[in-house]
Amino acid sequence: MNLLAVVSSLRKGKSTDKLVDKAIEGALSKNPDINVKKIYLSDYKIGYCKNCLTCRDSKTAEPYAICTIRDDMDILVKDIHDSDLLIWGTPIHMGYIPSILMTFIERFVWLFAKPEGKHLTLTNCPTPRSNKKRKSITIITNGIVPPIYRMFCDEATHIIKETVKETLNGDNLGSLYAGAIEKRGVECYLNKAYKLGMKLV
Amino acid sequence: MNLLAVVGSSRKGKATDTLVDKAIEGALSKNPELKVKKIYLSDYNINYCKNCLACRDSKTKEPIALCAIRDDMDILNKDILDCDFIILSTPLHNGGVTAMLMTFFERICWTLAKPEGRYLTFYGCPTSRTDKKRKVISIITNGSVPPIYRIICDDATKLINTVTRDILNGKSLGSLYAGAIENRGVEYYFKKAYKLGMKLT
Secondary structure, rough: EEEEEOOOOOOOOOHHHHHHHHHHHHHHHHHOOEEEEEEEHHHHOOOOOOOOOOOOOOOOOOOOOOOOOOOOOHHHHHHHHOEEEEEEEEEOOOOOOOHHHHHHHHHHHHHHHEEEEEEEEEEEEEEEEOOEEEEEEEEEEEEOOOOOHHHHHHHHHHHHHHHHHHHHHHEEEEEEEOOOOHHHOOHHHHHHHHHHHHOOO | OOEEEOOOOOOOHHHHHHHHHHHHHHHHHHHHEEEEOOOOOOOOOOOOOOOOOOOOOOOOOOOOOOOOOOOOOHHHHHHHHHOOEEEEEOOOOOOOHHHHHHHHHHHHHHHHEEEEEEOOOOEEEEEEEEOOEEEEEEEEEEEOOHHHHHHHHHHHHHHHHHHHHOOOOEEEEOOOOOOOOHHOHHHHHHHHHHHHHHOOO
């Protein structure tokens, strides 16, 4: 079993990073044999998607299509492909996922999905290229907005959920919204993150 | 009067770009004296927000707080300060704005706004640092999703409207959703973009 933890905060060792560590601990407590890889998106050079749609229109039978841009995504795509369990750690920026995670998601969406899905009468929606199932949890941090206002201020969970479902064939097992961290401190969420990690395995 | 047109697509001369051109034409038809500056975000080196929050916590009386990062945003900040009219444009990626436009938004968020706004019982929301009013229109393009499904697939307009109101101290005068462009061709929306541009001035 491979666990891939994606940290999309640029602040290493801070809230998001700490909570992801706790979730990994929780997962390892249930199954110590898991292969864990934690990546900081800020350590990798990832270019913006140019919207050439070569990947979307690729007819490949492989589990993922090839992007026309050669950069560090080549490494990360392999990591995603190998993963069985996923942890997404992200702060909220303006109610959404930060641009660094958006860049990452844009780059792999049509690599792992093919445009053969359907919603209502709308065709060409993304659906996973491979049958490999994955499990995923999401950790969202927010400095000021407390959990009570989550429904107004958190589009991030929705974006990650949809992407995981339609692209990576992933099952969402839960999410933690760690709000108002500037006041409360990150410590009050450590236990919840640990428990969420245990759910993953 | 200054008009700033921001193109959030990497594809120059394609759908988003041509619709922005049409909107500019429309604006110029009403007011030929307008000084127009069109910027392609892909031409500028804009780094990700590091979330240090130096700008948010700045007590400056200037219309803009200083970002801790020195890059091409220094140029763009001047353009934003000078402008009276803004055209924001983006293709839809995963239902939201492109990562490139998001990077731009993150960087202007707390430099142009101060945390003194309020929603319900919740303090610390962004509100513009200046009284200068701006007028804004937005153009959203989408290759496959037709306008009838806009309500399900378009989170970009919502984000752009929030940025317009809370950060740019702007009034949103309308938005054009140019959907299903791969089928319909971009010409289908030229007239609408022109008319939207006329509304601006």
